[in-house]
Amino acid sequence: MSRSPLPMHDAPPVSPMVHPVLLAKGFRPFFLVGALFVGIALPVWSLVLSGRMGAPTYLDAVTWHAHEMVFGFGAAILAGFLLTAVGNWTQSETAVGGPLLGLVAAWGLGRFAMMASELLPPAVVAGLDALFLPLLTITLARPIVRARNTRNYPVIVALLALTTANVLVHLDALGVVAALRRRAMLVSVDVIVFFLVLVTGRVVAMFTKNATRAASCRNDPRLESAASIAAAAVLVVDALVVGPSLPRAVVLAVAAILVAARAFHWGARASLGEPMLWILHxxxxxxxxxxxxxxxxxxxxxxxxxxGMHAITAGAIGSLCLGMMARVSLGHTGRAITAPRGIPLAFVAVVVAALVRMSAAVFPVGASLALLVGSALTLAVAFVVFAVTYARILVGPRADGKAG
Incomplete structure (x- = not known):
């Protein structure tokens, strides 16, 4: 397999290493803490579901779980990816060393506040959790704007939308606004979906073609643009429309068709023998x-x-995050893109967990509890396997001796 990292032009200039390797690139700490967080948060959620533990008191149990999966896990992986990618897109560093440590600390403070909310005043919980995303947005917006990298201005807009959604969840929890938390959480998932549509459209066909030499693998730029616009339209409709709606159904259906159609020539069949590819497909x-x-x-x-929500969250977000984490961590540390031992099983586990979670939605409550707990624990195991397998890669130097 190739050693190519994310295909985002040349790497930015690298200064002599004056900080721990773990803080040399954004993907290193954020992929590690994000995976470990899943390994903690989902077993906690399983205890809450089974009645063996009370949920943190700041939000209702379901909203707390959803919030932490999006703004805890999802935001961490998004940060790790974008801090690395934006540096390549703009030919400038985003955050390394102390500034990167500060971002990780801000993320960690939010997780502590949301987990231990009964120990803190509600306003402090909100303030601590709301800190991370504005800092991340500023960190990423500066190099994009400075480089006039207009192709990636939508990244800034999407991050602002994610930040706003989180703030609205907290304003609802504090009683400043009413009945907005569910809509804000829905929009936050839509933002992650938008990023996934954007990123997969840029890389999956190319990764597959590079690895398999399948000449048929290609993108259709018009379909890629249409799919991204449709994903953004879903976000807008979910932000504006309350309750079941035929217009929302139409927008969702069009988005589903466009997102599926663009992948027709991505070479999914050619990927079947390679775990680092099939997990993305x-x-x-x-x-x-x-x-x-x-x-x-x-x-x-x-x-x-x-x-549908868990097909997106457990299925798409879980599988694509794990697949991209595994790939980026190898490519950006100078290693061949070959799945380490145990990682293919982790890929299978995350897909199985998603299917089990989806099946729980159609079973009676009594039967679904076992499926919910089983899905959560299986997903947790998948990410713990990643953390254990990749820890030495993420905290150690590049295999090729280069900085970063």
Missing amino acids: VGHGFLPLGLALRALAEVSSRVPQSL
């Missing part, structure tokens, strides 16, 4: 599936809302 497949199921849920009470 399978993870991407959950995106149109989830969007389509969400569309059906808008017009039919027989389709649970949670079915």
